[in-house]
Amino acid sequence: MFTLLRDLRRLRRDIGLIRPDRGRSLAIRHVDAGSCNGCDHELTLTSSPAYDLQHLGLGIVASPRHADVLLVTGAITTRMQGPLLTAYAAMPQPRLVAALGDCALGIGLLGDPTEVVGPLDAVLGVDLRIPGCPPTPDTIAAALLTLIDNPPAVIPQR
């Protein structure tokens, strides 16, 4: 255990993440609405030592009730449209919606029209777009940080 912790401390030092004192935070709820799991795998790594989003004020929370941002991966399948909208309805206001990855943005979407509703903006207004197939963890981290550093001037009340 000592070795593991020592290695992690060295790893963090070598990576040298800058931790600006933002004094602000955002809570994120992730919903996989029909992804290939690529965006989800890269999102998972944003919590790993090389990116460490928690230290930058961005945390993934367990319930939409606790979330500021709904972060959606994948094409919206017909079977996930309902649960996605239920999660959105459970969020307190003000709230933001982010599309993570090309499928959620409708870029190069594959699937049968009877099974896929479409990209995220077919069902919800989108405040932040993070393109990539999948975007790398640092791209995801940088994009999410813009929500803290440059929040939308007027956070839409929906």
Add this chain to the structure above:
Amino acid sequence: MSIEITETLGPDDLTSLSPTADAAERYRRRVRESLETGWRFAGLHVSPGAGSVRTLLASPFGATHLAGVALAAGCVPSIVDLAPAANWDEREAHDLFGIGFTGHLPLRPLADHDDRVDPIDGAAWTVPVTGTDAYQVAVGPIHAGVIESGHFRFHLVGDRILHLDARLFYKHRGLELAAVGAQLEQGTGYAARACAACAVTNSVAYAHAAEQALGLVPTAELARVRTVLLELERLWNHLNDIAAVCAGVGLAAGNNRFAAFTDRARRVNAAVGGHRFGFGTVRVGGSDLGLGRGQVAAVRADLGELRQEVTTSWRELLFNASFAERLPGVGTLSADQARQLGTVGPAARAAGLAQDVRSISPRLAYTGFEPVVPERALGDVQARFEQRALELWQTFDLLDALLDRPLVPAAGEPGGSARQIGVGRVESPRGATSCVVERDGSRIARMRLRTGSYANWPSVAAAAPGNLLPDFPLINKSFELCYSCADR
């Protein structure tokens, strides 16, 4: 031991399929006789035009055979009594193509989420559990972490799990239906997008199937390039799966350490194939990948360094008593259960079944490969955890041997006769993955991808009863199956 590796596609009654009672009996007899002589069920798909159903059977030595049967009054005989592994395949064919399976009772909905109870046999998707103090816990489709979408229905008394039904297909995108009509070359795109974690495996399985149908075999160099890509995919997946088990018991240090290794392994993937998940690295009939002497040497050195660090951290996990004691006796899948359910991959090997498609892959560069099983092959979380490490050392060895010279663009060459159907079988990080492609000239008439995850989901459900509900995340992570390549 020397075994002859065969690769034949048996003569299917493609042209002579007629809906007679005799044909139905012949189909069941062929399946039964194959299973009795050590062959295994490897998938079932609906032919183009939905006039017949074909069952893929695989011998322990690499041969494959398709047994077909024509629909009579919308039905074919079920084989689920002979091969319980066909359970999901038949339910999927029923829900997506409307085919009846005579003798499969109750034929529970799988992909169909409409919650209509079938008027004929009245089967709901989950079993009713009754009795004193029995209750249900419904989890998902949305989970509390960054986890794929799927629903679990637990039947419990107190914290003790009596029964688990997994309801997947929330992520069903109809990829195989969407691929119909596309050029054969485009199929790898659909196969890769079924699942990022198994993108290389799925693409290679598809490419093998398409190449077999086109009468092509890979050259030794093409086989080597693909094997490198497959092992690099296994590398990051197994590191990820070790991190997942640490997360499953709340060991943050282990989870973080192995998550950092996972990231590093994905960077190696990007350095070799240009993409962290290998998207676009596999194409039908050849490979464009080139990696010069210096680049190959750098990758090899990086992998050597990674191996040393992983070895040290792995030992640290083993010596952490409070962690190690959380793993034994949890989520046990016995060898008998694994055999019965058709479990594949690390989960089967952890239960003591020494089977691995890599040892019977003439189209890949696995000469002399032998499956490894843990000393303590009890089929529990600990065995599955240890299995990942055993396979990691194999993967590091394979990569070191394969990366001894530059990678150069390579092609397939004529071999075997062109035919209407091709089959590819590849070992993914989760187990045997089969792909069947039926073609209409140069276009896809049907593709079906049966991944290791698809094969193993029923095993997760079988490993849960008797355990405590709070241990389920750990059990689930010890299998670490993909939802996306089951749902497609």
